[in-house]
Amino acid sequence: MMRKLALSDEILLSVESPARYIGGEVNSVMKDKKEVDIRFAMCFPDVYEIGMSHLGIQILYHMFNQRPDVWCERVYSPWPDLDARMRQEQIPLFALESQDPIRSFDFLGITIQFEMCYTNILQVLELSGIPLRAAERTEEDPLVIGGGPCVYNPEPIAEFFDLFYIGEGETVYDRLFDVYKACKAAGRSRREFLEEACQIPGIYVPVFYDPEYNEDGTLRSFTANYEKAPAVIEKQVVMDVSHAPYPTAPVVPFIKATQDRVVLEIMRGCIRGCRFCQAGMIYRPTRERDVEELKAWADAMLRSTGYEEISLSSLSSSDYTQLPELINYLMDICQERGVNISLPSLRIDSFSLDVMSKVQDIKKSSLTFAPEAGSQRMRNVINKGLTEEDILEGAGKAFEGGWNKVKLYFMLGLPTETEEDIKGIAHLSEKIAERYYEIPKEQRNGKCQITASSSFFIPKPFTPFQWAPMNRKEEFLEKARIVKAEVRSMLNQKSIRYNYHEADISMLEGVLARGDRRTAQVVLQAYRNGAIFDSWSEYFRPEAWEKAFQETGVDEEFYTVRERSVDELLPWDFINAGVGKKFLIREWEQAKAETVTPNCRRKCAGCGAKCYGGGVCFEGEN
């Protein structure tokens, strides 16, 4: 029997991309709802094509559905065209597989990958008919659980969630499900379940904690109001990454997703320790997956999906010790099957150039460098190991090999930044162009094209820059103008293009990244004012947010431009993310002293992640 869809033909034929809402994709999982105990709706609060590209959801979907007593389904944000129809006709939001209303599920799990999706979380809740505030939910509502990198500071969205899962999903979900099943069978209440759940490591139940504030607005205390709720929430880490669940048969969308390929996550964590990078801190320790395991997964995923492309995923693939072996294997199996290999941004050296020349069309492809800052001084501050020499040498080799396009990524507004550092973006771009034109004219491939892009630096929790002030919007824009003018004054300016991110969005991201519980009312009010799909420039409505700040009286600058003292109690201090506060303070001081800290492989910096008992911390010690 064919599945009955939640939306009528009339609606599906009048909205953009109806395939977003029908499910039924290759490898999607159907179960008999009468045969399962727990129904879980897994949500990525953005449009289908973005949500389907996310590996984390595919991992959990696969892992949950391996349990015979759980049926995990998917749900994404309806695009504004359908959103309007659903509100107008009062159609409840539904899961793709069963097409059943989300409100009838046991859990609504929301993965929170970036701050600018917060209003979409409210959209999903509202369209589902679930009260936006956890405090207003009844026994009839699903338990709303949040996970993903943003929950390392869950406070700005804490009141919208019943519970959060802090850390990597592969570890304690089984325990959580077992506890839930037992509670459900025993007819326990929502509150009773949460009382049990909060005792599972990594589970944070916001309602069991109360913040108190000082007169200056800073946090005075953050204490549990339920005696069994732990004072500190321990981040969950999967240590045996080679035998952790992996979706060897991921769901394959009918329509082109942003990530329209097999994704092979080769390792978790990063040894580099860039001081602005949250991922590089919260995913510590660096853990490599076994190369033989990866080969088998790649093979299985290509077979089960039929994808025409495979891509490697990690924070810094060049640091994966078995990279040559893995890539050589992939080149062998992909060639015979007509599959393309899409390389992540590898460090540019002889090995990567050789591989790239084999798998890409040199004329079309570009080299990517992420110096992040224009001057060596600034790169020392942020602990970006890449030197000007490295870049010029890599670019030189590539130019001699036939490449002529270079992409450079920078940040503006970094701590201690001076005008010289800012202008350094133009100077570095110019030096790369000059390196290109050193090649004799007859051996060159026309002009070179250097594209320098800058984003605005946003301090994030659990990084050494979590105390740093963020720039004001005007400062950001002024800095971008300086870079632009400096680029224009360069000798090879015709070969250099410069562009920069929007400043409005960055300011808001800055508030939400380091916000506290009081920030939640701004999110709610902005949503009420019509903010939705904030990460989509065509839908971003800065005026809805401006108005929300005015209406709630929340001072944006308290969260952005204020430099915190290292003694201040931070809203996310109740989480133990492995990297200790002492280490972060030390790194913050090293940054100001412009001193580089060696990477994890060269020398342990004593960040604290060694406590997990594995990964790079114990390399060569077994």
Place this chain on the structure above:
Amino acid sequence: MKVRIKFAKEGMMKFIGHLDIMRYFQKAIRRAELPIAYSEGFSPHMILSFAAPLGVGVTSLGEYFDMELTRDMPTEEVRNRLDQEMVEGMRVLSARRVPDGKAGKAMSLVAAADYRVTFREGYGFSDGWKEKVPAFFAQDSILVYRKTKRSEKETDIRPWIYRMEVQGDSLWLQVSAGSVANLKPDLVMEALAAFLGEELSPFACQVQREEVYADVGKDGVRELKPLEALGEVVA
């Protein structure tokens, strides 16, 4: 060998557009591990040739594409292996070996198609419409306004309607298709509604394509053959 695949696209798969169906089959062919031929170059791609694109919202029992295999295989094995990879709503109905070369390209062969039009629940013409269909079909000319890229112009669609009959609650049509004159059933329904003096909502009809034909007739005499009938079974 060149193989012509006939497939059905039903149920919710009607919401998947033509380009996505092409991508869907490329993946299905890889999953089925069929010895498909690839183009040369940095990003090799399969050479699939679809006969007639199907609009979003239309179901079909007679869709076709041709593909090139690098070695000979029993056609039933090709059909079966590909059918194993289908999702709900998709079925591989047949596989036939067809002659190589451009003249035999599925797309250029298309001359006619069968359609079945049914009304969605809650929609329809007033009682008695069925009896008036023969009179509609018996007209010498049926003038409709057709939108082209540049303008809207009046066209006589009557020569492009080959057969038309009421079957149960549905209307069955055989019409001209392909590059010369591609008549969409919606246009016939609009003309019929005008003839009956009735309103027709854009969502009233569910259209299903049932077969696609080549014209193998000579000297201007039409002789329609389903595209699969131009190929042969290989044991």
